[in-house]
Amino acid sequence: MLLSKGQCVVTKGFWNSEEGQCGVVQGPWGEEHLLEEENMGLAVHKNSEPVIASEAFGRLNELVKQAGGCVAIDGGFATQLERHGADINDSLWSALCLITMPELIRKVHREYLEAGARIISTASYQATIQGFQSKGFSKEEGETFLRRSVEIACQERDLFWEEHQQQVQEQNVGLGKVQRALVAASIGSYGAYLADGSEYSGDYGPNMTIEKLKDFHRGRLLVLANAGADLLALETIPCKLETQALIELLTDEDVPIPAWISFNSKDGTNVVKGDSFDECVGLADKCKKIVAVGINCTPPRFIHDLICTVRKATLKPIVVYPNSGEQYDPSIKQWVESTGVSDTDFVSYVSEWRDAGAQLIGGCCRTTPTTIQAISNVLHENLHLHTTM
DSSP states (O other): OOSOTTOOEEEEEEEEETTEEEEEEEOTTSOEEEEEGGGGGGOOOTTOOOOOSOGGGHHHHHHHHHTTSOEEOOOOHHHHHHHTTOOOOSTTGGGGHHHHOHHHHHHHHHHHHHTTOSEEEOSOTTOOHHHHHHTTOOHHHHHHHHHHHHHHHHHHHHHHHHHHHHHHHHHTOOOTTOOOOEEEEEEOOHHHHHTSSGGGTOOOOTTOOHHHHHHHHHHHHHHHHTTTOSEEEEEEEOOHHHHHHHHHHHHHTTOSSOEEEEEOOSSSSBOTTSOBHHHHHHHHHTOTTEEEEEEESSOGGGHHHHHHHHHHHOOSOEEEEOOOSOEEETTTTEEETTSSOOHHHHHTTHHHHHHHTEEEEOOOTTOOHHHHHHHHHHHHHHHHHHHHO
């Protein structure tokens, strides 16, 4: 856990809100967070140093620290592939390009890095060994495609960083606002593999068990965890059952890199299956392998209240990357246009999310490098404002 009892400083008094009493606390890097009254007892000792659970988490902590407490992450990957003309109407979705268009994956990573993303996710969200086998590939070939997703992201990240350092040397200036990005190996839910929209319902049928979910995730998770990524991104988790399965798997297999886990919601209160959001977060809070918890592929209008829910259940860093607010129609496997918000409207939420406690902010489906550039700009403006006050 990044923050534990006594690691925050109360910087402002309580204020009334519709949800109850809240306070504002200051984290170890000077960032401010809203904290519900029942957790204010965690914020009592001034000037305490943060406790780092393991040196394996150091790169993420240092990245957030260098950024002043909040980092931009990347946005919708499949969305950008499609904007470049990729036809990914397939059960593998964006992972199809690992087979057919790996250079386009590299291009999209570069676009997000140039837009200011300091964590990029691999093109493996819907990539599974079982999925590749259904296309006629062997287990070994499927594992190769998974490793390829990490290799491409790491190579492009390293090349971008080398070019930036070279530019700094040539211009004889400091590193400025650019930090070396991290690579998160994306792991979608079981519902994503089914490719029937069930990651937006969490309905896996009456016979699904924790052990079946662990067996499904194990092979892919171990390949990606040992492929060179900095962390795992367990994404769009729709139910408590799958949350428990992934947490047990991380611990049972003693996965060598940290992970974040993010849930999706369609009502701003529960995960999409209907399970309690705070109960799912509470499970993640107890897992030492998980270093950040949050929300993804959820409409922007729900994010602030969900951040407050997350903060009540954990003091781990919060990651948020909403979708555009558009609705997904599983019957036609398409997002319904004109049901979401514009980039301008999306970005108008960013300062609010940061002030509520989010430390990693990006976008999910239907967001683009333009969205991430705008998020990055807002975060840098906020940092400049705080450092000049």
